Amino acid sequence: MIDYSGVSVDYGAVAALRQVSLSVPKGRTVCLIGPSGCGKSTLVRVALGLVPVTSGTVRVGGQDLKPTTIVAIRRRTGYVVQDGGLFPHLTARQNVLLMPDRLGFSALDRLGELAELVRLPLDALERYPAELSGGQRQRVALMRALVLDPDLLLLDEPLSALDPMVRSGLQDDLKEIFAKLGKTVVLVTHDMPEAAHFGELIVLMNEGRIVQSGALRDLLDNPADPFVKSFIEAQRRLTTL
Secondary structure, eight states, X not given: OEEEEEEEEEETTEEEEEEEEEEEOTXXXXXXXXXXXXXXXXXXXXXXXXXXXXXXEEEETTEEOSTTTHHHHHHTEEEEOTTOOOOTTSOHHHHHTHHHHHHTOOOHHHHHHHHHHHTOOXXXXXXXXXXXXXXXXXXXXXXXXXXXXXXXXXXXXTTTTSXXXXXXXXXXHHHHHHHHHTOEEEEEESOHHHHHHHOSEEEEEETTEEEEEEOHHHHHHSOSSHHHHHHHHHHHHHTOO
């Protein structure tokens, strides 16, 4: 679904991505994980054309990512950010229907189906974002990402701002949704247990590079270098009560 080939992104003298090559298989869930500033969010934004590459190529759904294809690729891609990114002056319903309305077709008949899918009460659709809980805002953001029935979902730390109980419930709900829809999903997280919960493929990054990728067991049993081992040990300490 996504092919990154030798992708580098530079911000002046700062390298955000360094010669990254990665294939995201169609219909799979891939988790990008690593410390803050490692390049995982940049890699997601590159696939949307939000961040231009300094070198390398990107293909999404078989199309080269370039100025003439960006709009079409974005319309086939659902995108959810950490705080949901909802417009505060629009109700939840208006947020979900924003793109269908802009593109000139009705998606009213999908509202009930999507609300049921993400387990959002229908009456919550009439509220403004400030009147919703954090978990409800993320459910609305997911509805908005799904309303155009995209081939690809990109989720950039969608649960990191939520309290642990809400986060745990949403993790279970999202995993069920991903399995039901069969979409290709790229999920950014800094939390290894969350990556293990979702990821069929876990991609660990550091300093703009992919350090190791594979199943969780690969990273645990055969760390590629000392950074992988230290990252996993730090995660274990954080999750030990």
